[in-house]
Amino acid sequence: MIQSDVTALVSGFGDLGVFLAMFLESSIVPIPSEAIIIGAGAIGIPIASVFVFGALGATCGAAVGYCLGRYAAMPVILKFGRFILIKPHHIEKAEKFAKKYGAYSVLIGRLLPIIPFKVFSIAAGITRINFVSFMICTLIGVLPRIYILVLFGASIVKYKTPALILIAVGLIIFIVFKLIKSRRILKNENIADN
Numbered sequence: 001m002i003q004s005d006v007t008a009l010v011s012g013f014g015d016l017g018v019f020l021a022m023f024l025e026s027s028i029v030p031i032p033s034e035a036i037i038i039g040a041g042a043i044g045i046p047i048a049s050v051f052v053f054g055a056l057g058a059t060c061g062a063a064v065g066y067c068l069g070r071y072a073a074m075p076v077i078l079k080f081g082r083f084i085l086i087k088p089h090h091i092e093k094a095e096k097f098a099k100k101y102g103a104y105s106v107l108i109g110r111l112l113p114i115i116p117f118k119v120f121s122i123a124a125g126i127t128r129i130n131f132v133s134f135m136i137c138t139l140i141g142v143l144p145r146i147y148i149l150v151l152f153g154a155s156i157v158k159y160k161t162p163a164l165i166l167i168a169v170g171l172i173i174f175i176v177f178k179l180i181k182s183r184r185i186l187k188n189e190n191i192a193d194n
Contacts, residue, residue, distance in 0.1 A: 010040050015049045019057035026061025026117050033058065033117075037146055041153020050150040051143075058142045059135060062121040066134055069125020094123035103133035110141020117142075 010017040021036045033054075040050045098105040098120070106129065109120035124134045 010036060010045070011043050014045055015053045018045060018050055019053040019060075022054045022057030023061040026058040026121070027064035028118070033145075034149055037149035038153035038156075041150040042156045047150050047154055050153075051147055054146045054150070055139060055142050058117070058146070059139045062117060062138045063131075063135065065118045065121025066125040066131065069122035070128060071125070094119045095126055098123040098127040098129060103129050103137050105129075106134055107137040107141045110138060111144065 010021050013020065018036070018040050021031075022033065025031050025033050025036060037050060037054055040054070041047065094105075094109065097109070101108065103124075106120055106124050110117065121134075121138075
């Protein structure tokens, strides 16, 4: 139901809908950003608009998670995190990563889709990463992903099935490669800490 509401928001409000949907996704609502961005591209919202408004919405929404981490008590986050699909071990891993790499952990977390954005935002707040650095790294980190996803969405309409299959295969290979690489990073980190 949430997904259909978000689709209606994007199709009904265009650029503003993309901004609001990405703001909600990045802050507290458990919906996949892929569906928002690909859907926006597929319904014909201009690529540049989705790119700009999607990135701004995701970045502003991430600020909500940062504030939750910085100003809400950790027990509150752990108690209510399950409602936005955040588990305690997600926070622990992200917090450890944030302490080790500082603001760069935010950039890495945005580029490598291994843990939900919300978790890195909350961990950044808990570890008190500089807010300006957090926002800059968040914006830089979401740009490549949004660009790839909106191109994919636009290609659904522009090109027919053969091109779509090639793009889908390329996207899957890219995601699998990133997941493998990110798991190696986390595994190496766990080995170094032991």
